[in-house]
Amino acid sequence: MDNKIDQLEPRELWTNFAALNAVPRASKKEEQVMAFMMDFAAQNGLDAQQDETGNIIVRKPATTGMENAKTIVLQSHLDMVHQKNNDTDFDFGTQGIKMLIEGDWVKAQGTTLGADNGIGVAAIMGILASSEIKHPAIEALFTIDEETGMTGAMGLKGGVLKGDILLNLDTEQDNEIDIGCAGGVDVTATKTYTEEPVADGAVAYTLTVKGLQGGHSGMDIHKGLGNANKIMNRILNSGQQNAGLRLAALQGGSLRNAVPRESVAQVVLSGTDEASILERMQRTADEIKFEYRTMEPGLEIRFEKAETTPAQVMPAAEQKAFVQAIYAAHNGVYRMSAELEDLVETSNNIARVSVEKGKISIKCLTRSSVESSKFDLANALRAAFELMGCDVELSGSYPGWTPNPNSEILKLLKAVYQKQNNAQAEVVACHAGLECGILGKNYPQMDMISFGPTILGAHSPAERVSISSVQKFWKFLLEVLGNIPAKV
Structure with missing residues (x-):
């Protein structure tokens, strides 16, 4: 690994991404990363549980002044697509991803990078570990096996989560806010x-x-x-x-x-x-x-x-x-x-x-x-x-995720994006499979939205994530968390 990765800004995110990518986490082989996440929660004094499917839920109380805000579910998946070039000697079951920086991009050496969805996981870890970031009560949901069956989301039972709003951090264009997706x-x-x-x-x-x-x-x-x-x-x-x-x-x-x-x-x-x-x-x-x-x-x-x-x-x-x-x-x-x-x-x-x-x-x-x-x-x-x-x-x-253009959290995200970028975000539905549609079956009242940084070439060894886009995404996420409305 290029040691400069964990020195990029925002440091809270990149340090966790580097640590995460040192752990093998190919789809259906997530045992090591499950243990890694439970250890992370313990080290930070956070309440954590692992359900019978393998999903991990970590809870953190609201910071001072936000106790009455709606509870937020921050959600990303732990697994990554394991693809490599034929001439690359690499074992996804035992090795961590070898990363490098090329200009504004972080990429891997001959393999998938795991920015999908590792950047989302690392962002959530950064928020959970911080004592300075303003936020409401958080339930962090780390699902397994998203890439090859969505079995983590399918296995999550109703009643486990108490949150009002779910922020899925698994889309790949930083100017888009996603409100729907395809089923498969x-x-x-x-x-x-x-x-x-x-x-x-x-x-x-x-x-x-x-x-x-x-x-x-x-x-x-x-x-x-x-x-x-x-x-x-x-x-x-x-x-x-x-x-x-x-x-x-x-x-x-x-x-x-x-x-x-x-x-x-x-x-x-x-x-x-x-x-x-x-x-x-x-x-x-x-x-x-x-x-x-x-x-x-x-x-x-x-x-x-x-x-x-x-x-x-x-x-x-x-x-x-x-x-x-x-x-x-x-x-x-x-x-x-x-x-x-x-x-x-x-x-x-x-x-x-x-x-x-x-x-x-x-x-x-x-x-x-x-x-x-x-x-x-x-x-x-x-x-x-x-x-x-x-x-x-x-x-x-x-199932797919049916768009709700009248979503309350969508209104907040659009306003924050406009304020930070002096431009309107593109509100879209995507042709990828996001876990929101599945999670919505057991949590139909939860308001859901998805966004993330710019990632190109996902699911291939050409996968790369923009450093400047991650900075934009992080700033956006923090302001959204700091402006979650109070419970009615």
Whole structure:
């Protein structure tokens, strides 16, 4: 870690972010960070509890003069997306994030940074540890597993929190105040098949798609980013004419909430047609690179002769159905909102495709701010995959967060933003999944809002957070806390 990180201003936030990022906290592997947060509460003499799901709630009394103000729930999630470049040697289960400063940005060395949502966690820690910051009574809610299932928010029971207002610190543009978000559902297609021997005279190749930007499968889905799984599928389709290319294995993408950046396939080509197959694939690769020349200038598509030939491949009929199903499955924006300008309503990310030893697995994340539209797209995907003989499961569904433009806390945040920046904040709904919609099911009377500093490239190794934006966010948060109205 660059030792200058914990010397940045505001020191109260950055010191805690550096300490937090020294603790492994990949989604579904949060045991170490749970213990870290309980130790933090104990060291600061704060009341803390861990619920049966793993969420941690820390309480702090109001400062003098704010005892009658409404109780605030400050909420962020402890886990982070674990993505790294293929050439980066890093273990998210045992290592802390290696950070560095580049100009106005803090980023990581070849991995995700964890600013999503570590900056929010660190801000809350800074407030809890301070004896000088003015604030009402606080319930700090640190949820787990937000990134891969929202299971922390789903598991939080009603009645645990007593707060009147929830400030979710998990959005990524410092000029935006978020009042709504999309829900999601996981679509998983699986199938087994019987492999067959490779024909005599076949030549083995490794096909690689790499160099894509990747990104957040909700917030970045409208940008036209390249999806490594869809690109690889086009290459396979161009090569399989007359069964000239046969697929032995394929690994593409990683997490459902990350746009896939890389895909690698092991294939064999008919020895007599090797040159013509390579020519077709190269022509397709050139077309794809031309299409993405502006958005994905780093895209690489490689065909490299392999030293060893696989013993078995997918049968030709199974392979054709597989490729056609991936072709038919929708990826990207499905529908724009008719109510909110420039808001993606419904989308899908074909996140992970695996073919290995007679087993096919396809994992998608379908998002929408409209429940019926979410399941319409999920059922369209189900149809495409069932037509190739897959078993399809829809799981992990969570609701969106319906915007409330008449929110009382929204009025306060808009006024504070205007005062501090001499400009109006943008009031928006986002296409990411925030925990507010889920938490609202058990706490329907709680007034909720979401905001945060500018974070770019979330869910990818390009993730970075603006230092000046964090300063803006911190100043904004403190003034909001100091102006929470009294209870009626």
